[in-house]
Amino acid sequence: MANKMETIGVLTSGGDAPGMNAAIRAVVRMAIARGLKVKGIKKGYMGLLNEEIIDMQPKDVSDMIQRGGTVLGTARCLEFKTPEGQKRGAEICRKHGIDGMVVIGGDGSYRGAQALSRNGINTIGLPGTIDLDIACTDYTIGFDTAVNTAMNAIDKVKDTSSSHERCSIIEVMGRNAGYIALWCGIANGAEDILLPEKYNFNEQDIINNIIENRKKGKTHHLIINAEGIGHSASMARRIEAATGIETRATILGYMQRGGSPTAKDRVYASIMGAKAVDILIAGKTNRVVCYKHGEFVDMDIEEALNMTKNISEYEFEVARLLSV
Ligand code: ADP
Ligand code: F6P
Numbered sequence: 001m002a003n004k005m006e007t008i009g010v011l012t013s014g015g016d017a018p019g020m021n022a023a024i025r026a027v028v029r030m031a032i033a034r035g036l037k038v039k040g041i042k043k044g045y046m047g048l049l050n051e052e053i054i055d056m057q058p059k060d061v062s063d064m065i066q067r068g069g070t071v072l073g074t075a076r077c078l079e080f081k082t083p084e085g086q087k088r089g090a091e092i093c094r095k096h097g098i099d100g101m102v103v104i105g106g107d108g109s110y111r112g113a114q115a116l117s118r119n120g121i122n123t124i125g126l127p128g129t130i131d132l133d134i135a136c137t138d139y140t141i142g143f144d145t146a147v148n149t150a151m152n153a154i155d156k157v158k159d160t161s162s163s164h165e166r167c168s169i170i171e172v173m174g175r176n177a178g179y180i181a182l183w184c185g186i187a188n189g190a191e192d193i194l195l196p197e198k199y200n201f202n203e204q205d206i207i208n209n210i211i212e213n214r215k216k217g218k219t220h221h222l223i224i225n226a227e228g229i230g231h232s233a234s235m236a237r238r239i240e241a242a243t244g245i246e247t248r249a250t251i252l253g254y255m256q257r258g259g260s261p262t263a264k265d266r267v268y269a270s271i272m273g274a275k276a277v278d279i280l281i282a283g284k285t286n287r288v289v290c291y292k293h294g295e296f297v298d299m300d301i302e303e304a305l306n307m308t309k310n311i312s313e314y315e316f317e318v319a320r321l322l323s324v
Contacts (some may be wrong), residue, residue, distance in 0.1 A: 005036055006099055007037040007097045007098050008036055008098065009040070009053070009100070010027045010104070011101070011102075012027075012105060013041060013077075014105040014106045015129060016070045016074050017140070017143075017146070018068075018130075018141075018257070018259055019089075019265030020142070021067050021069070022265065022270050026274045027277055028058065029164075038055045039054065040060075043074060045079075045080035046077035051096075067260065077078065087119055093116070093121045102277070103125050105192070106127070110301050111275040111305070113116075113288075118286075122280055123286065125141040127290065128141040128142060130145070130154075130256060131171060133179065133305035135291070136299055136307050141272065145259060145262045147187070150184050152183055154252075155165075155188065159172055161220045164245045165219045166220060167233045168222050168240060168249075170184075170220070170222070170223070171215075171251040171294045172184055173257070174196075176228040178193075178226045180226070181193055181257070182195055182311060188221070190319075191222050191323050194225045195316070196226050197310055203238060207239060221245070232251060243277065256321050275289050286300060288300075
């Protein structure tokens, strides 16, 4: 039976991602435009259990669409993985008059959203992660910004690497997924792209490629290595020893998660935030908003969590063939 929506809550959970603020802003302003009240929950599920809950008005989300991070803060919360924690979270929602919740985060946060929904709070998830590793959607809030940030940083490393005729290994984020690495690999014209989904752990292939490229007159060799493979520093030492070519490793790290969101992240996050509110008003629960085949759609969380996705074979082949 659909709960009548009067007040909705919004929280961000898991790793922050640029564009989360645009999504929060959209939830707040759309809900108020539709005649609802909004409460912001600080620091994800941890803030919910600690009752860090604030009223939000349209002016509270002014001047933030362009800012990275999340103004609500985010956290990881073990207690919310327990049935007791989840039940308490739902009770706290009821105590504060929250009938519906928008959770912005990754797969783990969706599990929490499912739990809230099971415990009687209508809940909708939005895909917020730089990793693009949520199977149900072709777009996640933050990926576009993270890739552009990494691409710009890699261009800079490539300049100095070329000047010194070095080999560079640049490690990008992505947890166990290689999407950031694949995109940077193509966008930066890397000679080798190492993805957790594809890597055969045969370093000799890379070494042969470097030697081959030197013979062809290439003055640099750029390897994009995904965090899911890691070990960039030791890889650099082994490659230098085997090729005699100076090799440096750079781990881009958290810079990829910060910074002002791109237009795409601002716009898509805004549409997703607004759509989450309309889905709640329609009485739906236990759904996630996805971007699929050029459209914003919603889907059951369980169905979304059971989906799998992988690196496109064609894109990987293109990346390999263009790096000659
Ligand atoms: P992400 O949402 O980016 O995948 P995490 O996996 O760290 O990040 O999950 C974020 C938070 O979501 C966790 O700290 C926890 O509070 C909650 N969460 C994760 N898994 C579950 C689960 N199985 N049940 C309930 N809550 C969960
Ligand atoms: O999920 C986003 C992400 O930045 C991953 O790319 C990375 O593996 C992870 O979060 C790092 O998490 P933490 O902030 O806990 O170090």
